[in-house]
Amino acid sequence: MQKSGRPLKSLKQRLKGKEGRVRGNLMGKRVDFSARTVITPDPNLSIDQVGVPRSIAANMTFAEIVTPFNIDRLQELVRRGNSQYPGAKYIIRDNGDRIDLRFHPKPSDLHLQTGYKVERHMCDGDIVIFNRQPTLHKMSMMGHRVRILPWSTFRLNLSVTTPYNADFDGDEMNLHLPQSLETRAEIQELAMVPRMIVTPQSNRPVMGIVQDTLTAVRKFTKRDVFLERVCDPNGSWSWVGKRV
Incomplete structure (x- = not known):
């Protein structure tokens, strides 16, 4: 018995399980440029x-490195500073000097030159790695394109939940x-979701349409469904779902 009153843990109990020494302390580490939420x-x-x-x-x-092609866009982000989104946090001059825009009185007075680097905010179209633990196979970490949305959760298409083994009952990623x-x-070349649809383990698709989408496709293609808003090139103003 420990001084706190809790029973002593055996060596086996200290090592095994999610909270044990191996999984709880040794197999993970803190990293920068990462985020986690529901x-x-x-x-x-x-x-x-x-x-x-x-x-x-x-x-x-x-x-992002400043070039003649993006200097105007990056200059506008620098002018907005860190307090507005989208904006920028730092400028790194070509000699290595770093300017923190969070504490600069007038970021609009700073002028960029080709070769500088601007540490801008994440924006639409950026490429990221998305991961759900436990990371059991290579499809547990895949590349996604960012889309900035309101509220406080990561949003995910339902079809991509299968390889992640994810559901929406409180899972975090x-x-x-x-x-x-x-x-x-x-x-982009190796890990984007479209390149991960077929699993090398069994050479079959690992994701497809699910739930409401599957139901909709079934109802959409029934024989007695008529689509009146779609114009047939042959002149008919309605298609039967079976023809779709």
């Missing part, structure tokens, strides 16, 4: 999109924002 469904998103709360997007940054163009390109 997931909720959004059937209006594409399967390779993830809805990200604006509050998270305003806290995560990507260092992790998001990681890559910090280099090389990493972003690697994710």
Whole structure:
């Protein structure tokens, strides 16, 4: 018995389980440029999109190199500073000097030059890695395109929940924002959701339409369903669902 009154834990009890030494302390670590919150469904998103709360997007940054093609856009983000979204947090000059826009009195007075880096807020179209633990196979971590949305949860298309083994009863997921163009390109070529539809384990699709979408397709294609708003190229003003 311990001094606190709790029974002593054996060596086996200290090692095993989710709260044990191996899984609880040794197999994880703190990382930067990551976020975690509850997931909720959004059937209006594409399967390779993830809805990200604006509050998270305003806290995560990507260092974009200033070029003649993006200097005007980045200059506007610098002018807005860190207090407005979308904006920027830091400017990194080509000599390595770092300017923190959170404490600069007038960010609009700063002028960018080609070669500088601007650590801008996460925005629509950024590539991220999305992960649900336990990470059991390679489809537990996939690449998604960001879509900034209101409220405080990550939004996910229902069809992509199968490989994550996710549901919406309080599950939380992790998001990681890559910090280099090389990493972003690697994710786009190897890890995006459309490239993960067929699992190498059994050479079959691991995701497809589910729930309401499946029901809708069934009802949509029944013989006695007539679609009056779709114009047939042959001149008829209604299609039978069976023809769809």
